[in-house]
Every structure is written in structure tokens, then in C-alpha cells.
Amino acid sequence: xxxxxxxxxxxxxxxxxxxxxxxxxxxxxxxxxxxxxxxxxxxxxxxxxxxxxxxxxxxxxxxxxxxxxxxxxxxxxxxxxxxxxxxxxxxxxxxxxxxxxxxxxxxxxxxxxxxxxxxxxxxxxxxxxxxxxxxxxxxxxxxxxxxxxxxxxxxxxxxxxxxxxxxxxxxxxxxxxxxxxxxxxxxxxxxxxxxxxxxxxxxxxxxxxxxxxxxxxx
Amino acid sequence: xxxxxxxxxxxxxxxxxxxxxxxxxxxxxxxxxxxxxxxxxxxxxxxxxxxxxxxxxxxxxxxxxxxxxxxxxxxxxxxxxxxxxxxxxxxxxxxxxxxxxxxxxxxxxxxxxxxxxxxxxxxxxxxxxxxxxxxxxxxxxxxxxxxxxxxxxxxxxxxxxxxxxxxxxxxxxxxxxxxxxxxxxxxxxxxxxxxxxxxxxxxxxxxxxxxxxxxxxx
DNA sequence: ACCTGAACACCGTTCAAGT
DNA sequence: ACCTGAACACCGTTCAAGT
Numbered sequence: 001x002x003x004x005x006x007x008x009x010x011x012x013x014x015x016x017x018x019x020x021x022x023x024x025x026x027x028x029x030x031x032x033x034x035x036x037x038x039x040x041x042x043x044x045x046x047x048x049x050x051x052x053x054x055x056x057x058x059x060x061x062x063x064x065x066x067x068x069x070x071x072x073x074x075x076x077x078x079x080x081x082x083x084x085x086x087x088x089x090x091x092x093x094x095x096x097x098x099x100x101x102x103x104x105x106x107x108x109x110x111x112x113x114x115x116x117x118x119x120x121x122x123x124x125x126x127x128x129x130x131x132x133x134x135x136x137x138x139x140x141x142x143x144x145x146x147x148x149x150x151x152x153x154x155x156x157x158x159x160x161x162x163x164x165x166x167x168x169x170x171x172x173x174x175x176x177x178x179x180x181x182x183x184x185x186x187x188x189x190x191x192x193x194x195x196x197x198x199x200x201x202x203x204x205x206x207x208x209x210x211x212x213x214x215x216x217x218x
Numbered sequence: 219x220x221x222x223x224x225x226x227x228x229x230x231x232x233x234x235x236x237x238x239x240x241x242x243x244x245x246x247x248x249x250x251x252x253x254x255x256x257x258x259x260x261x262x263x264x265x266x267x268x269x270x271x272x273x274x275x276x277x278x279x280x281x282x283x284x285x286x287x288x289x290x291x292x293x294x295x296x297x298x299x300x301x302x303x304x305x306x307x308x309x310x311x312x313x314x315x316x317x318x319x320x321x322x323x324x325x326x327x328x329x330x331x332x333x334x335x336x337x338x339x340x341x342x343x344x345x346x347x348x349x350x351x352x353x354x355x356x357x358x359x360x361x362x363x364x365x366x367x368x369x370x371x372x373x374x375x376x377x378x379x380x381x382x383x384x385x386x387x388x389x390x391x392x393x394x395x396x397x398x399x400x401x402x403x404x405x406x407x408x409x410x411x412x413x414x415x416x417x418x419x420x421x422x423x424x425x426x427x428x429x430x431x432x433x434x435x436x
Numbered sequence: 437a438c439c440t441g442a443a444c445a446c447c448g449t450t451c452a453a454g455t
Numbered sequence: 456a457c458c459t460g461a462a463c464a465c466c467g468t469t470c471a472a473g474t
Contacts, residue, residue, distance in 0.1 A: 157375030192363030
């Protein structure tokens, strides 16, 4: 009933283990990549490192600070956005597309950013590129700010929604019932609405429309 | 040291309290409205009702089922989207605007939907209205599906991002540093980027561009 | 400087037992 | 049918204590 306590440190026979701040951060990152932020607990992280929970606190402060540091790491890894194309519209659309892919390629980034409310941080590389291109296209001051923000909102909003919708097990039954009711008389429409959206096309249509309308008024 | 246990049921001297499923749901809704889904715990809810935690489980199953039920309640309360305007563009833009406001007026809905991944459920009233209007504007089949989804993604993505960004204590210092660097040479732009975005205008520009481009190709 | 265990104040959920 | 307490398996965080 007592006496045996279950061995606490899997890789260490006796005495204190040691970790570096760097080891804490990269193991944390691995856990987040495997199962999102909700898969990262301080206690699981400590166990993974073969160390007492409280050591983690010494190295990184607390869970929030740990997540913030992870966000910055991913951001550094993302680097800058590559711009292609020759016309202003094409170049700005290319920024939006590159941003979307850079973010979608890092699903854990969205997980981190959502929990910590650091959405604006996530968009920094995109903002840099947009400011430059809109300036090159002749927009300055508040007009430029509006243009940059428009595209930025489009990218960030779209991607976060896209991320939230994919991975869901199809539409819940309640939604299907409503769809049938709504699309009666247009069976082709009803069928198209069951399928997952073609997000590449949706994104392209939206971004191109916005950018064209922003630039043609200049 | 022992003997006194602190009175467990604030409103009930002795014996078992009683709750209805309805009381559980509306108290839960109040807690969510006060402090989001993370302010709702089964134990807090039970305490609020003066009942043992386990009673809650008898009435609603578990926490996820409880949240799902709350989503449906808010949705019923939202009702249908009112359409105004005479031209197709104006009518569809009005749907987007009404949807945005209906959702922003219910911040707890976003909180619920985020945690449960029910984004598509949140957009159902909007979808109904959009299907009707695009049909009236002459779009059918897969073209109509693309159009509906475009506007729907725009509204949902924008609103969720808008909600995530507001309530933040301004831009984090790291962002400010980057902005100064990026906007050098255009002080008016730099100033505009510090300010919170004018989301009404941003939304309007984006929606109008998208809807016009969807309809003009018809 | 870095690690430790104990403790506090929380969670969601299950289960056998009461009436 | 509906409520109960006890128990399990988790959380994040603080603190005094060790080396």
C-alpha cells in the first residue's frame, strides 16, 4: 500500500537532474507541435525533461512567459516574406499568399497565438512587406495605413478561420439539416455546400478584389 | 483545526437542493457572459446553484455538452438576419454588416464557438440570407456556393480577428519597435499604425470589394 | 545558481450510495 | 428521478529548503 512510490525520474537514477533554458523551450515546442497548447502542461514538460516541475519555473518564469517565448521563436523562424510579381497588384497579392502559407505551414503558431492573444505579433512580417509595397505603389500616410490593415485583416482573419474549420469532422448534423432547407430548389448548390470549401480559390478571390479596389482609387 | 467545515450550501440550511436543467443552463450562460468560457467551471457553476457538482452532470451530461447547448441558445436568440437595400450589392453588403453586428453584440458567442470549434454553426443565419440573395441576384449552383462562402469567410474571419484584437492592452512593445523601423520616412503612416484600426471602414472596404467582384462577373 | 518536495487552490469526471 | 460525498487523475503556482 505504501513504501513503493513509483520511480519519479525516468532517465536519472539518483540526485538532481539539470536542464538549460534552451532545452526547456525546445521540449515545450515539441509538445506544442505534437498536440497544441492544450497538450503542454508544466508538469508534463517537467516529466519529459526528467526534472521537478519547479525547475521549469526557475528557467522560464511561468506558463504564459513560456508560450510568449515560443511565439517569438516561431516568428524568428518564419523570417521575412518573399515578394514576387511585377505589377503592384500582383506583388501585394503575392505577399498575402506567402503570408497565408507561412502561417498555415506552422499550425502550432496559430495555437500559440490564439491562447496568448498575440495575433498582431503573428502579422508583423506581413506588415513589413505590405508597407514597403504599398509605398512603392504610391500610397502614403493614412491611406497606406488603411491599405496595409485591410490586407492584413484579410490574411489573418481568413487563416485563423480556415485553421479552425479544417480538422473538424465535417459539418455537424444540425448544419446539414439547415443547409437542405436553405438550398431547396438548387440541388447543385446544396451539394457544393456539403463539400469543404476550396479555400485557395476563396482566398484568391477575396484578396484580389480587395487589393484591386485599394489600388484603383489611388 | 477540524470540526468546522465551512458551510457548503449558501442558500440551503439542510437536505438536498434542487435545480432544473433550465436553471443550470441560464446560470451557466450568466457565468460565460461575465467572464467567458474560461470563467465557467463545473464546480463554480454548482456552487452558484447551491448544489453538488455531480448534480450538474446529471442534468447536462458534461462540460462540452453544456457549452454546445449554450451555443444553440445564443443562436436561437440571434434569429434571422434582416436584409435592407434595393440593389443586389447593397442587399448583400447589408447582410454582411448585420451579421457582423449580430455577432459582435454577443461576445460570449465567440468565446463559446472558439472553444467548441462551432464556427460554422455561428454562420448559419448568415448563410441562409446569403443563399437567398445570391439566388435573387441570378447566381446558382457552384457559382452561388463560391459566392456564399466568400462572404461568409469574410464575415466570420474578420469578426473573430476583430474580437481577438480588441480588448488587448494596445500593441505590445515589441510590435511598436518593429513599426517604427518599418514606417521610417513616413511619420504619418507610423502614427496611423499605432492607433487601433478603424474596423468599420476596414470591413466595409473589404466586403464591398468582394461582393462587387462576385456580382460583376455574373 | 539551480534543483527539490510539500502544499495550496483549483480543474473535469466517475461511481456507488442515498432518498 | 434526482441528489450526495468520496475518489481519481489531472492542473498552475508558491515557498522554504537543500546543494
